[in-house]
Amino acid sequence: MDPNQYDLHMETRFQRIKQRVRGKKSGTYSNDEWSGWVQQIENERGLRMMNAVLFLLLSVSFFLGSTPLFFLFFAILAYMWGNFYYLTHVAKKLEIHILEEKLKLFTEDEGMLRLRITHNSLLPIFFGRLRLGTDKNILFQHGEEQIHMNQLHFNFHQVGRSQWEVVLPFTAVKRGVAQLHLFDMEIDSFFGWGKVYLQTRDKMQFEVIVYPRSEKVAGLEKIFPKKQGEQPSRSSLFEEKSRVLGTRDYVPGDPFGNIHWKATARMNSLQSKVYDRTTQLSWLFVIDISTSSFEEKMRGIAFLLHYATKHNISFSILVNIKKLGNPSYIVMNSGEGKQQLYAGMMLLARIKVENVMIPSMTFGQIIHQHAIRHPYVIACTEQAVMETWNLPTSTEGFALETVGDGVKLVKLRKGMKHQGIFMKHA
Template sequence: MKFQKYVQENKTFPVFVLVGTILLMAGLFIDFYSMHMLIFISIFLIILYGLGVFYERHIDDYLTFTFTEVPNRHYKGDEGYIEVEIEQKGILPLLNAEVVIEMDDVIEFKGGKTIARRYMTTFSKNFNLMFWEKRKIKIPYETKKRGVAKVQNIELVVPNIFGFSKVFMKARKRFNKEVIVYPNKTVVPNIDLMSPKNMGFHRATHSLFDEHTLPVGTRDYEQGDAFNKIHWKASAKEGALQTKVFEKASQISWCFLLNVRSEQGLSVAENVETLLEQIAYMTEYATKNQIPYRIFVNISALDQIPFIHQLEGEGHFHYRKTLELLARMKFLTFNTPYERVLHFVWKHESNPAYVIQVGSVTDRQMQYLKLIERKGSKLAFLNGGSLTTGPSEGKVKQSG
C-alpha cells in the first residue's frame, strides 16, 4: 500500500550525530584507551542515525491497511462500528503508533479521541504492531443524520524507534468504505386516499391494455383483430364476425415528483428532510401493497437523464434502492429547473395512476402538472403536511 510520507525531525538527534563525528575524529589524536571509547560512542550514534533513516524510508514497504466487511446501513440514531485491519508483513515494528481516520459528520465516533470539525468527524487511537503481525481495530459510532459518511482521510503517525523523529503517513488510496444512513419514516396522513380498491389494475380512460375479465360488449370485426378476441356466439347471432370489447385498464402505479427548491426558488427548501422522510414512508407503504412506483428529483445527475431519478419497480429490493437514493441526495450540488423535470415526465413517461407532487410548485409548474393530469393520471400533493388530492388542494405559490 502506498503512503504519502513526511518526517517531523527532531533537531536534537542530528546534533548527537555531529558530536559523534567530531568525537570520532578526535579519537584519532588522543590516547589508545580513550580512543576506543570515543570511536565506540561515535560509531553507535552514526549507526543509530542510519537505522533511523532506514526506518523512515522503509516502514511502509510491507504495511497494509484495509477495512473488513461489516453491515453499515442504518437509520438515524442507530449504533454501529467499522473495523480496520492493519498488517505489517515486514520486519519493522510500529510502537506507540497512532491511526487517524476522518469521515463525514453523518456519523459520530465513540471512544478514542473525537475532534469535531466542519462536516467531518475524526477518530484517533494508539496501537502497537510487531513485525509479521496483524491487528484489528474496532471503531464504534452513532449515526447523527441522513446521508453517506465516506472515508476522507487516513493517516498513521509512527514514532521512529531509532531516533527522535515522527513519520506521518497519509494513505494515497481512496477507500470505498462508507456508512449509509437512511432517512427516518414520517407518517403521511390521508395516504389511504390513494389506496387502490382492487390491487394490481384499475380502469383508465386512456390505456394500451385491455382487462380481459371486464368485457363491455362487442363490435364489428376489423382487419388485424386477434383471433382469440372474436366473440363466436355474437358472430353467429349477428351473421358477421364480432370482436370482444374490454374495459381499458392500466396497472396501479405511483410517480413521485420532488421539488427540493424553496418557495422562493433560490435555495433548498427548509423542510426538505421532512419531505424525504415522508417519501420513505410512502414508498414503504407502496412496497407493502405491491404498488410499483418511480421517483424524479430536480437535482443534477451524470447519466442519461440529467437529473436524479429511479425507474419504475416494486418489491423490497426496489425499496432498498429507494432508501439508498434518498440517503445519497446532496443539496449542495446544482439543481435542475423543476420545469425541465415536469416537461420530461409529461413528454416521455407513461401515465401512472397517481402523480404525487412533493414540495412547493409555482403557477407555471402547475400548468405542467395539469398537462400530466390530462394524460389520465390523478394528482396528489404533499408539502410536509398531510396528503391531499386534486390540484385545488395543493399548496401553490405565485410565480414572479
C-alpha cells in the first residue's frame, strides 16, 4: 500500500474511533446519505513550503526590479497555486452511491455491483483511480485475489457537472457474506504534480449473501417416521383424532367412540369415523464447524432443507458457535414452510468457521436437550464425534459423510450412542 494511502487509512480509523467515543454513530450510510470524503494530498507540506519560497523569490524580483524575472516567478506561482487548488477542490463535490445495497446469490452465480458517480464540481477528473476490496466470497472480473480480501482497481475520468453509472461484474465463489471493507480513490493532478487520496468517512453499505448450492444427499430412505405427530402419512399406524376424513361401514372391534352417529342415522347402518393418519417427522440439524469437508457437507444440508420444505417437514438448526445473550449458542427454532427455509439458508450463509466454538462436553448437553423434541438428528460432523453425544434413546442419529464428489447419510449404529458414557463410568 502507498504510504500516503496507509496514513489516510489509519487517519480514517482514528476518526471513527473518536466518533464512537463521543457517542456518534459511524457505521454505514444508506443510498440517500453521503458522509463525504477524508482526503489527503500527497506532499501537501512540500507544496506549501514551495509556495512560500516562490513568494519570497517573487518579493526579491520586486526588489531588484527585473520584469522578466517577475513574470517568470508569477507564472510559476500561478502554476503552483492552480495545482494546489485543483487537488484540494476537485473531490469536494464528488459523491458515490451504491444502487443495490444487498444481493442474494448462490455459489457460482454472477452478480453486479452498480455505482453511481456524481461529480457536481466544475473541475474535471482526468486521471482518477478507484480501488475497492471485499471479502473473499466474491471475485470481481479482472480483480485480484489478496491474502485477506479480493480487490479491484480501475481507472476513470469524468467531466465536471456530470453523472454516470459503473457496473462491476463479479462471481460468487464461496459460501458466506461479502461486504465492502476497502473503498478509496486517488486523483492525479491535472497539472502533473501530486495527487489526492480519498477514503469514505463511513463504511459503504453493501452486502452479498452467498448461499451454498444444494448437492443431493444419498441415504434419505433410511429416515422413516416412527412417532405420532402432525405429518400426514398413509402408512402411519397413528391416527389424528381431530382430523376426520370421512366414514366407513362399522367393523366388529371398532371402538365405541369411533361411531359417527349422524352418518349412522343418515345411512341407516353403523358408520365408523375415518381419521387422518399422521406421524412425527421433524429434523434437528446439528452443525459442527470443526468438521472436515465442511463446505461439501453444508451443500448437503442445503439440499436437506429444500427437501424438508418440499415435503412439509419441520426442522430446527443448532450450531456449536458461541454468541452473546441467552441462549449462548446459535439455534433456529423448529418450523416449516418457505419462511423457515429462507431463515435456514440465511443461517447457513452467515456461519463462519473462524467463530469461537462451544466446548464439546457442553455442546453435547445442549444437543441432548434439543434432541428430546425431535425424533431425528442429522449432524454435519464425523460419525465418531456423533457417537460420543448423549442422544435420547427415542432419537435416531444420522451423520453426513462425503463419498467421492457427493454426500451421504450414515445412520448412527445402535448401541453406540451411549458408549462414551459407559466408558466414562467404567
